[in-house]
Amino acid sequence: MKKNSQLWHPNTQMSEWSDFTTIVRGKGMWLIDDHGTKYLDGVASMWCNVWGHSRKELVNAIIKQTKKLQHSPLFNFTNESSEILSKKLIDICPGMSSVFFTDNGSTAMEVSIKIALQYWKNIGLENKTKIATLKNGYHGDTFGAMSVGYVPEFFSKFKSKLFQTIQFEAPNPYHSPKNLSIKEFEDKCIENIENRFSSDDSIAAFVMESGAQVAGGVIIYPPNFQKRINSLCKKHNVLFVLDEIATGFGRLGSMIEYEKQNCKPDIVSYGKMLTGGYLTLAATLTTKNISNSFLGSFNEMKHLFHGHTYTGNPISTSLALKNLQLYEEKKLIKKIQKTSRVFINRKKELSNLDLVGDVRYKGMLMGIELVSDKNKKTPIQTKKSINNVIFEEGKKHNVFFRTLGNIIMLVPPLAISEKELNFLIDGTIKTIKGISKKII
Numbered sequence: 001m002k003k004n005s006q007l008w009h010p011n012t013q014m015s016e017w018s019d020f021t022t023i024v025r026g027k028g029m030w031l032i033d034d035h036g037t038k039y040l041d042g043v044a045s046m047w048c049n050v051w052g053h054s055r056k057e058l059v060n061a062i063i064k065q066t067k068k069l070q071h072s073p074l075f076n077f078t079n080e081s082s083e084i085l086s087k088k089l090i091d092i093c094p095g096m097s098s099v100f101f102t103d104n105g106s107t108a109m110e111v112s113i114k115i116a117l118q119y120w121k122n123i124g125l126e127n128k129t130k131i132a133t134l135k136n137g138y139h140g141d142t143f144g145a146m147s148v149g150y151v152p153e154f155f156s157k158f159k160s161k162l163f164q165t166i167q168f169e170a171p172n173p174y175h176s177p178k179n180l181s182i183k184e185f186e187d188k189c190i191e192n193i194e195n196r197f198s199s200d201d202s203i204a205a206f207v208m209e210s211g212a213q214v215a216g217g218v219i220i221y222p223p224n225f226q227k228r229i230n231s232l233c234k235k236h237n238v239l240f241v242l243d244e245i246a247t248g249f250g251r252l253g254s255m256i257e258y259e260k261q262n263c264k265p266d267i268v269s270y271g272k273m274l275t276g277g278y279l280t281l282a283a284t285l286t287t288k289n290i291s292n293s294f295l296g297s298f299n300e301m302k303h304l305f306h307g308h309t310y311t312g313n314p315i316s317t318s319l320a321l322k323n324l325q326l327y328e329e330k331k332l333i334k335k336i337q338k339t340s341r342v343f344i345n346r347k348k349e350l351s352n353l354d355l356v357g358d359v360r361y362k363g364m365l366m367g368i369e370l371v372s373d374k375n376k377k378t379p380i381q382t383k384k385s386i387n388n389v390i391f392e393e394g395k396k397h398n399v400f401f402r403t404l405g406n407i408i409m410l411v412p413p414l415a416i417s418e419k420e421l422n423f424l425i426d427g428t429i430k431t432i433k434g435i436s437k438k439i440i
């Protein structure tokens with residue numbers, strides 16, 4: 001544990017870290033510590049940074065709004081930037097009609113779940129109370145989010161207090177059963193869902209990440225998998241609830257991932273990139289059908305029982321507006337599609353490394369699975385946590401990594417240049433080579 005510090009760091013074994021590097025500034029893609037050393041932000045400061053650090057248009061948007069109105073609640077009042085942002089989000093999200101703001105991804109998912117459950121009560125179908133999910137999904141760290149996104153290594157300590165969900169397998173090409181092709185594996189997963197849906201009319205919603213499971217290990221769905229689940233939901237009267245908190249707004253190379261996947265969700269949530277990664281804000285959007293079900297006289301008690309102090313904070317929402325304006329002006333999605341070709345070009349170099357079992361990517365997201373035996377796909381093991389070992393080695397090469405288990409995640413700011421992305425991959429290769437002596 002660091003001496004003279006009372007600070008408890010997230011998801012961190014504090015006894016393992018004798019010291020923490022202090023970041024004092026950010027400029028472009030770089031984080032700079034108190035000794036002036038620069039680190040390429042390979043994690044987009046927890047997957048949210050879009051333009052790099054200290055982008056002047058965003059900083060100015062914060063200053064401008066801060067001088068005018070810092071916070072006023074959406075309880076009884078409204079504010080201009082939240083109104084305009086909700087219109088803007090509806091414009092870019094096909095099929096959506098209402099926006100509910102929260103302050104982070106986990107709470108956006110809590111709202112999604114509550115809306116989905118209450119919807120069925122509002123329309124008088126009291127028996128629809130179960131939630132279906134995909135194994136290895138991740139939707140945040142609050143209790144509802146942990147329940148729908150149960151990752152055993154993260155949440156087993158709380159299992160007794162989580163609500164039950166019906167979990168289905170998601171096809172993972174690298175770990176598919178030996179006797180099945182990936183297509184057969186996908187068909188099997190879909191068949192399992194269909195069988196359950198056909199025999200159980202009490203399922204309220206199917207909750208899943210859109211496009212890929214990120215924290216679950218960068219598992220990119222086969223092309224039609226998500227759409228097939230969407231179709232089953234429609235057929236069996238189950239709400240389709242998507243989480244685009246990590247995968248929307250360009251991370252997978254599309255602005256609205258469900259549109260790319262030809263899906264029509266009933267509820268969808270965004271967070272992380274919404275403000276460009278500078279302030280905390282998330283949004284849960286629903287179709288008209290869903291939001292209309294919450295209308296009635298006050299005494300019917302059909303309204304949504306949810307709200308946070310900072311719901312619709314005007315500094316966050318005006319910053320998000322500026323961020324969205326930049327997406328359009330700078331044609332960011334096109335830029336991501338071009339820059340991310342670097343991942344394609346350099347995949348082989350990474351795959352050829354001794355410790356690399358699998359490399360998977362989509363848009364501006366890459367997962368590199370580290371194994372000690374390529375044939376057996378045995379995850380690497382290190383004495384200290386793999387995250388700690390990779391982070392320390394990465395620092396030697398001026399790159400900031402945060403791994404998930406044995407998977408190195410490359411999740412850079414979305415506007416990264418080709419040159420900087422190549423720097424990140426060079427640093428990744430040096431880091432993987434550098435840790436080979438630390439494998440036990």
Ligand SMILES: Cc1ncc(COP(=O)(O)O)c(C=O)c1O
Pocket residue numbers: 104105106107109138139140141209214215243244245246247271272
């Ligand atoms: C898909 C997904 N949903 C929800 C969350 C939770 O967001 P937050 O950390 O802002 O609560 C995350 C966080 O990584 C995420 O990846």
